[in-house]
Amino acid sequence: MQQGAGRRVSVQEVATRDGFQIEPGFVPTAAKIALIDKLSTTGLGRIEVTSFSSPRAIPALADAAAVMDGIRRARGTLYAVLVPNIRGCERALAHRPDELNFVMSASETHSQANLRMSRADSLAQLSGIIASAGGATPINVSISTAFGCPFEGEVKPGVIFALVGELVALGVGRVSLCDTTGVANPAQVNRLFRQARRNWPGLRFTAHFHNTRGMALANVLAALQAGIVDFDASLGGLGGCPFAPGATGNACTEDLVHMLQTMGYATGIDLAALLDAARDLPSLVGHAVPGQLISAGPSTRRYPAPSQP
Amino acid sequence: MQQGAGRRVSVQEVATRDGFQIEPGFVPTAAKIALIDKLSTTGLGRIEVTSFSSPRAIPALADAAAVMDGIRRARGTLYAVLVPNIRGCERALAHRPDELNFVMSASETHSQANLRMSRADSLAQLSGIIASAGGATPINVSISTAFGCPFEGEVKPGVIFALVGELVALGVGRVSLCDTTGVANPAQVNRLFRQARRNWPGLRFTAHFHNTRGMALANVLAALQAGIVDFDASLGGLGGCPFAPGATGNACTEDLVHMLQTMGYATGIDLAALLDAARDLPSLVGHAVPGQLISAGPSTRRYPAPSQP
Numbered sequence: 257m258q259q260g261a262g263r264r265v266s267v268q269e270v271a272t273r274d275g276f277q278i279e280p281g282f283v284p285t286a287a288k289i290a291l292i293d294k295l296s297t298t299g300l301g302r303i304e305v306t307s308f309s310s311p312r313a314i315p316a317l318a319d320a321a322a323v324m325d326g327i328r329r330a331r332g333t334l335y336a337v338l339v340p341n342i343r344g345c346e347r348a349l350a351h352r353p354d355e356l357n358f359v360m361s362a363s364e365t366h367s368q369a370n371l372r373m374s375r376a377d378s379l380a381q382l383s384g385i386i387a388s389a390g391g392a393t394p395i396n397v398s399i400s401t402a403f404g405c406p407f408e409g410e411v412k413p414g415v416i417f418a419l420v421g422e423l424v425a426l427g428v429g430r431v432s433l434c435d436t437t438g439v440a441n442p443a444q445v446n447r448l449f450r451q452a453r454r455n456w457p458g459l460r461f462t463a464h465f466h467n468t469r470g471m472a473l474a475n476v477l478a479a480l481q482a483g484i485v486d487f488d489a490s491l492g493g494l495g496g497c498p499f500a501p502g503a504t505g506n507a508c509t510e511d512l513v514h515m516l517q518t519m520g521y522a523t524g525i526d527l528a529a530l531l532d533a534a535r536d537l538p539s540l541v542g543h544a545v546p547g548q549l550i551s552a553g554p555s556t557r558r559y560p561a562p563s564q565p
Numbered sequence: 566m567q568q569g570a571g572r573r574v575s576v577q578e579v580a581t582r583d584g585f586q587i588e589p590g591f592v593p594t595a596a597k598i599a600l601i602d603k604l605s606t607t608g609l610g611r612i613e614v615t616s617f618s619s620p621r622a623i624p625a626l627a628d629a630a631a632v633m634d635g636i637r638r639a640r641g642t643l644y645a646v647l648v649p650n651i652r653g654c655e656r657a658l659a660h661r662p663d664e665l666n667f668v669m670s671a672s673e674t675h676s677q678a679n680l681r682m683s684r685a686d687s688l689a690q691l692s693g694i695i696a697s698a699g700g701a702t703p704i705n706v707s708i709s710t711a712f713g714c715p716f717e718g719e720v721k722p723g724v725i726f727a728l729v730g731e732l733v734a735l736g737v738g739r740v741s742l743c744d745t746t747g748v749a750n751p752a753q754v755n756r757l758f759r760q761a762r763r764n765w766p767g768l769r770f771t772a773h774f775h776n777t778r779g780m781a782l783a784n785v786l787a788a789l790q791a792g793i794v795d796f797d798a799s800l801g802g803l804g805g806c807p808f809a810p811g812a813t814g815n816a817c818t819e820d821l822v823h824m825l826q827t828m829g830y831a832t833g834i835d836l837a838a839l840l841d842a843a844r845d846l847p848s849l850v851g852h853a854v855p856g857q858l859i860s861a862g863p864s865t866r867r868y869p870a871p872s873q874p
Contacts, residue, residue: 260752365870407870439864441827442786443569467779469864470820470857474782477751501868504861511779518750548779552813555748555778559810561674561716 260520265480267513267523268302268462268488269295271537272323273338274506275494277307277314279541285319287540289326291533295491296330298529304357304488307338308348313372314498324351336396340371342384349389356389357432358382359398362415363405366436370400370499379422386426396430397423398464403433403440403448406501413448417455430460432488435475436497438468438504442478449482464488465507466495467546472507473515480521487512491530492537492545508547510534514554527554569829574794576822576832577611577771578604580846581632582647583815584803586616586625588850594628596849598635600842604800605639607838613666613797616647617657622681623807633660645705649680651693658698665698666741667691668707671724672714675745679709679808688731695735705739706732707773712742712749712757715810722757726764739769741797744784745806747777747813751787758791773797774816775804776855781816782824789830796821800839801846801854817856819843823863836863 272292276283288306295303305327311318320337329335336355339345345356360378361367367375386395401408402416420431433448445463452461463479463486465472476487493508510530516523531553537545581601585592597615604612614636620627629646638644645664648654654665669687670676676684695704710717711725729740742757754772761770772788772795774781785796802817819839825832840862846854 369871404864406866406868409865409867438861441824441864443828468857468861469823470776470782470817471824473779474786474824477783477786499871504857508779514778515750515780515783519752548777548813552747552777555713555750556718557715558718559715562678562808 260516262520262522263485265485265487265516265521265523266301267509267516267525268304268336268486269300269491269509270304270488270506271491271494271509273304273307273317274488274496275490275492277316278496278498279316279494281542282316283540285322285326288319288323291536291540292323292327294533294536296328296333298533299523299525300333300530301524302334302336304336304338305353307340308344309338309340310344321347321351324353338398339385341373341381342388345385345389349393353393355394355396356385357396357398358385359400361400362411362419363401363408365407366401366405366499369407370497375419379426382423383426386428394430395428396432396462397428398432398434400434400436400497403435403444404437406437413451416448417452420452420456420459424456424459430462432462432464434464434488435466438466438471440465440475441471442474445475446478446482449479449484453483460486462486462488466504467493467507468504473512476507476512476515489513491547492534492550493547494537494541494545505546508549510549511547514549518555569825571829571831572794574789574796574825574830574832575610576818576825576834577613577645577795577797578609578800578818579613579797579815580800580803580818582613582616582626583797583805584799584801586623587805587807588625588803590851591625592849594631594635597628597632600845600849601632601636603842603845605637605642607842608832608834609642609839610833611643611645613645613647614662616649617653618647618649619653630656630660633657633662647707648694650682650690651697654694654698658702662702664703664705665694666705666707667694668709670709670714671720671728672710672717674716675710675714675808678716679806684728688735691732692735695737703739704737705741705771706737707741707743709743709745709806712744712753713746715746722760725757726761729761729765729768733765733768739771741771741773743773743797744775747775747780749774749784750780751783754784755787755791758788758793762792769795771795771797775813776802776816777813782821785816785821785824798822800856801843801859802856803846803850803854814855817858819858820856823858827864
């Protein structure tokens, strides 16, 4: 078993994209910018800032351009944006993202529900994006429903590997396997990532989990044991997919970073600063958030011994 | 990595003891009995029914005798009760438990706070219990704060192993290592249980986790990988320790059983029946419970594909 021992693990913060996209209340643009600026001081290596989706499809992120223009970029932090199609890519590129995260679905039904196009159309969109952004801006591809689909059920590993093969043929160098509705279990996670890394040793795989059934951190552990060192997570455990019924919060960033650090992994992240940012969330989104560490504090927390009666 | 593959894992339900003991409202005796009777139909191999603690110390379980006398015992299910001292043991034995769970603390400060006696006094109490119950009723010893103490901080593995050595010398055959305030991390869990099993191959170790910092199921995975096949869990994720600040819910039984089953482990438990019992909890305790599966449903849950616009 991997015991951490100083091994480097990278966490990408996705709260302002995966989290805010399903919040019923619109988080004001200035508040989004302030949160991202605060996150930029925590040592996070990557922040997925927003999504250049259709403002009609995802009104919560209709201010993507203003947010990208408003944030102060920290040296050493990569600022990514999600793009679902060529149109979104063109809008995004005007705001100088460090990376484009193109999202597509492993299952046809979720592809139609989430993106309103077939998987084949998605791949055609991706080709166009690579043609227009290719050389200048790196592209990560996130495969939704990689561990199961809320409409179709099981998604076979062969489907994922065929898709990854097509991405590699297009020149993609980074791929995220996403458990969109929190159906993955640790045995499945370990098998899929082990096989993926065996098939494509040069590809950088990211694991993206949701805590819908309480398994997010167990799945992280299983992915670590398969050699994965890149994880998506969402501050406070916010998140979900607007077009995937039953989707709830992502793996919680501060809970994940705390687990990694207590295990001895090097994250480069200031946990206290991260917790400080997380504590702003409930007032920002108007409800309690699922993250545990916000209330529990880190495991090193001490209490005074009770006085004896 | 262990992949399940039909391997047998046993789960002990502790909600009516570890869960109800910290509920601010007293759960009526009849409701406790009804819940335990329902749990007895789910295939659970072990239920920790109640605690014969001082009713002044834990008023929520002052009805321990009536509960033990009221339940209908299912064939194949073991009904255990917690006892903190000889006095509790004597009260308990009159109600024919299948097992006594003697609880003591790894840390001196928690021992004083939780049990109002030193660890040495605890061991003396245990000797008395073994003398009076020994041959007839099996004894499990639960070691609280085995992964860290909310007052003292780190608890060294050497402290645990010295204690286990003393228990073995007294003839104890089952030992639970309890993460009372949810401070354990998977690397620590794996190391401690591996070493414990190496030191005492004949001893049966149970892992008892709390989800205070979101790591309960990750810790279960780490313990499984160390060869542990006995786990405590609490329906709905209820739980905590009245005398350990910061303690929150146990590993959630239905979330744990779901994870185990999706990984291919054999639990002997009917998940649908368990979920049915869990859904009674919020009205029973008067608040929402932390378990995830109650609202999410199992990972096999399907939704109708959305109609296209």
